[in-house]
Amino acid sequence: MTMTQDTGGPRPVPTLEMVAALAGVSRATVSRVVNDSPSVDPELAQLVKKAILALDYTPNRAARSLVKRRANSVTLIVSESTSKVFADPFFSTVVQGIALFLTDTEYTLNMIISSESKPEKTRSFLLGGSVDGVLVVSHHSGDHSWTHLSGSLPMVFAGRPLVGGGEAYYVEVDNEQAAYNATRQLTTSGRTHVATIAGPQDMPSGIDRLAGWRTAVREAGLGESLVEVGEFTVDSGTQAMQRLLDRDVTIDAVFAANDQMAAGAYTAIQGRGLRIPEDIAVVGFDDDSFATSVTPALTTVHHPIVELGKKMAETLVNLIEGRPAHRVTCLPTSLVIRDSV
Amino acid sequence: MTMTQDTGGPRPVPTLEMVAALAGVSRATVSRVVNDSPSVDPELAQLVKKAILALDYTPNRAARSLVKRRANSVTLIVSESTSKVFADPFFSTVVQGIALFLTDTEYTLNMIISSESKPEKTRSFLLGGSVDGVLVVSHHSGDHSWTHLSGSLPMVFAGRPLVGGGEAYYVEVDNEQAAYNATRQLTTSGRTHVATIAGPQDMPSGIDRLAGWRTAVREAGLGESLVEVGEFTVDSGTQAMQRLLDRDVTIDAVFAANDQMAAGAYTAIQGRGLRIPEDIAVVGFDDDSFATSVTPALTTVHHPIVELGKKMAETLVNLIEGRPAHRVTCLPTSLVIRDSV
DNA sequence: ATGAGTTGAGAGAGCGCTCTCTGGAGTGTG
DNA sequence: CACACTCCAGAGAGCGCTCTCTCAACTCAT
Numbered sequence: 001m002t003m004t005q006d007t008g009g010p011r012p013v014p015t016l017e018m019v020a021a022l023a024g025v026s027r028a029t030v031s032r033v034v035n036d037s038p039s040v041d042p043e044l045a046q047l048v049k050k051a052i053l054a055l056d057y058t059p060n061r062a063a064r065s066l067v068k069r070r071a072n073s074v075t076l077i078v079s080e081s082t083s084k085v086f087a088d089p090f091f092s093t094v095v096q097g098i099a100l101f102l103t104d105t106e107y108t109l110n111m112i113i114s115s116e117s118k119p120e121k122t123r124s125f126l127l128g129g130s131v132d133g134v135l136v137v138s139h140h141s142g143d144h145s146w147t148h149l150s151g152s153l154p155m156v157f158a159g160r161p162l163v164g165g166g167e168a169y170y171v172e173v174d175n176e177q178a179a180y181n182a183t184r185q186l187t188t189s190g191r192t193h194v195a196t197i198a199g200p201q202d203m204p205s206g207i208d209r210l211a212g213w214r215t216a217v218r219e220a221g222l223g224e225s226l227v228e229v230g231e232f233t234v235d236s237g238t239q240a241m242q243r244l245l246d247r248d249v250t251i252d253a254v255f256a257a258n259d260q261m262a263a264g265a266y267t268a269i270q271g272r273g274l275r276i277p278e279d280i281a282v283v284g285f286d287d288d289s290f291a292t293s294v295t296p297a298l299t300t301v302h303h304p305i306v307e308l309g310k311k312m313a314e315t316l317v318n319l320i321e322g323r324p325a326h327r328v329t330c331l332p333t334s335l336v337i338r339d340s341v
Numbered sequence: 342m343t344m345t346q347d348t349g350g351p352r353p354v355p356t357l358e359m360v361a362a363l364a365g366v367s368r369a370t371v372s373r374v375v376n377d378s379p380s381v382d383p384e385l386a387q388l389v390k391k392a393i394l395a396l397d398y399t400p401n402r403a404a405r406s407l408v409k410r411r412a413n414s415v416t417l418i419v420s421e422s423t424s425k426v427f428a429d430p431f432f433s434t435v436v437q438g439i440a441l442f443l444t445d446t447e448y449t450l451n452m453i454i455s456s457e458s459k460p461e462k463t464r465s466f467l468l469g470g471s472v473d474g475v476l477v478v479s480h481h482s483g484d485h486s487w488t489h490l491s492g493s494l495p496m497v498f499a500g501r502p503l504v505g506g507g508e509a510y511y512v513e514v515d516n517e518q519a520a521y522n523a524t525r526q527l528t529t530s531g532r533t534h535v536a537t538i539a540g541p542q543d544m545p546s547g548i549d550r551l552a553g554w555r556t557a558v559r560e561a562g563l564g565e566s567l568v569e570v571g572e573f574t575v576d577s578g579t580q581a582m583q584r585l586l587d588r589d590v591t592i593d594a595v596f597a598a599n600d601q602m603a604a605g606a607y608t609a610i611q612g613r614g615l616r617i618p619e620d621i622a623v624v625g626f627d628d629d630s631f632a633t634s635v636t637p638a639l640t641t642v643h644h645p646i647v648e649l650g651k652k653m654a655e656t657l658v659n660l661i662e663g664r665p666a667h668r669v670t671c672l673p674t675s676l677v678i679r680d681s682v
Numbered sequence: 683a684t685g686a687g688t689t690g691a692g693a694g695a696g697c698g699c700t701c702t703c704t705g706g707a708g709t710g711t712g
Numbered sequence: 713c714a715c716a717c718t719c720c721a722g723a724g725a726g727c728g729c730t731c732t733c734t735c736a737a738c739t740c741a742t
Contacts, residue, residue, distance in 0.1 A: 063728035404698035
């Protein structure tokens with residue numbers, strides 16, 4: 001029973017000073033070793049390192065942060081109204097990418113839910129010096145209310161911000177092109193009544209994916225009227241598909257602006273006794289867990305979401321450290337063919 | 342071109358000292374006002390508050406943290422091998438609950454992905470003084486390798502830790518009872534070949550839910566052999582269901598230890614031309630987004646996941662601040678009847 | 683051998699805040 | 713009126729670290 005139960009109390013936290021004393025050098029030297037400054041006698045450095053190990057020393061972040069005026073932390077803002085997006089695979093996957101990238105850096109990720117009722121709280125937190133940069137994964141256009149902070153703090157957005165986009169740094173995919181390709185898959189395989197379940201029209205991804213669909217159907221000489229707007233949720237997808245089928249029973253294909261709405265569309269389609277893909281072909285967007293959880297497996301646009309998160313974090317860190325950074329990063333997509341077309 | 346490219350420089354960050362100067366009082370007094378100490382002349386306090394507003398002052402976290410030896414931050418550990426759980430609604434929803442609770446406190450949430458290859462990095466981060474407490478949402482039993490830290494740092498787990506559980510603080514639901522109830526729903530409605538897709542048997546939730554199923558089928562006088570183990574993922578659910586159907590085609594009900602595996606089971610069932618619930622009734626566990634995204638909608642155990650996250654955070658904060666905290670919190674569940682039974 | 687140039691370690695002044703300690707002003711009692 | 717008390721604001725010492733400045737000890741050309 002090794003019960004490491006030392007009451008948590010007495011553990012004396014080792015400081016730079018203690019390491020210096022043990023190694024018989026000055027604090028400055030220890031600091032130099034810790035931050036591996038080149039101008040330290042290798043022999044002395046070795047001595048110091050031994051002392052660090054012996055004491056199990058870890059630099060105190062707060063102290064370092066205080067003098068360096070750098071917190072080594074970036075904050076992810078989630079707006080309260082959007083907090084349900086946690087259930088959204090897109091959101092969580094972006095976060096995963098961000099966290100993955102930051103693991104290999106000196107930066108720490110923290111996350112706040114900003115309540116619309118007291119924006120000052122969020123504001124003061126961000127400006128309180130404990131945050132070096134901000135990441136915004138937005139779902140509603142209102143989430144871009146943070147754009148104005150980008151003068152005082154480095155910020156990177158997931159997707160082109162709807163407002164203030166002229167100055168903002170962001171990472172995205174070419175939604176329009178990807179949606180075009182996805183729709184082409186439908187129009188070139190003999191489908192003649194190609195509908196779409198579009199995303200919210202106050203979000204760039206919603207707007208651009210609809211535009212891509214439009215271009216493809218127009219190019220194929222098909223009608224552009226079979227559009228219903230959803231909210232990127234499963235339920236809204238079901239409802240949009242219901243409306244679509246109520247309007248036109250001859251629909252034989254549908255492009256949904258994300259996989260969740262596609263999954264919702266499945267419910268509406270199968271609920272009417274129609275078969276996928278025989279009666280109606282379905283193509284989604286994102287290639288998230290919903291794409292493979294439905295039957296038949298969904299053909300969809302692969303959205304490199306983890307990569308997107310990584311790039312966001314990378315861009316932000318570059319910005320913070322004053323290194324050159326691309327204002328706009330555009331990631332490639334590809335169409336994943338499964339059983340729904 | 343407003344190019345807010347001011348090199349980050351000119352914004353002079355207001356300090357306590359500046360507020361004191363403006364208000365014509367000492368630093369100590371401003372500090373007292375900021376931390377609303379009772380022993381301050383209301384009139385003076387008003388003056389100071391005005392100065393704070395005028396300067397748009399925000400206390401520097403690092404400085405405060407340095408002297409108070411308290412970072413006001415809690416860390417969520419995610420192990421690298423588990424980082425794919427970001428896509429898991431359970432995980433993201435717990436995080437949501439945690440973040441939601443912390444929003445109303447002085448604490449900040451940060452998240453690290455600990456790489457198994459360099460555990461010292463994680464360890465030194467946790468012990469570096471910038472973390473007041475730790476939250477662990479585990480999926481593999483290996484994630485409990487952090488239990489040994491609980492002597493040096495307050496920790497709260499999601500679910501009973503497999504090892505070291507005797508001392509650990511955690512929040513959970515009564516998995517066994519809930520699984521029992523869910524299975525009863527099947528056995529009492531005339532189903533006689535009730536199988537289960539169990540979760541990993543190195544996780545308490547996997548073990549306990551299987552135990553609950555066992556009790557219910559035994560009680561109903563049914564066989565206890567129709568068990569296949571999955572990994573809480575959609576795919577593993579499909580495969581487990583395949584194996585089950587290969588073993589016994591007379592199965593007329595299945596209890597899946599989470600909704601994702603239930604969704605996977607749908608694929609296998611419907612792939613064989615069987616109908617839900619006519620031929621096979623399905624009950625899941627968690628009541629997450631998968632439950633409503635499948636057709637027919639899944640009957641499942643409602644798992645109060647947001648609540649669980651909130652409770653975890655609450656317990657941790659209590660622990661940090663030395664207030665009494667329940668070592669074990671057990672949350673209630675309920676069965677949500679939908680269309681799959 | 684001498685002065686300039688180079689290298690590497692120590693001294694010490696803070697970073698912005700909290701908190702104990704001190705002391706001046708006001709209140710109440712003998 | 714002197715004494716003890718209470719109450720509240722200021723002074724000042726750090727919290728653990730970084731970083732500039734200083735200076736001792738060399739190296740090397742003259």
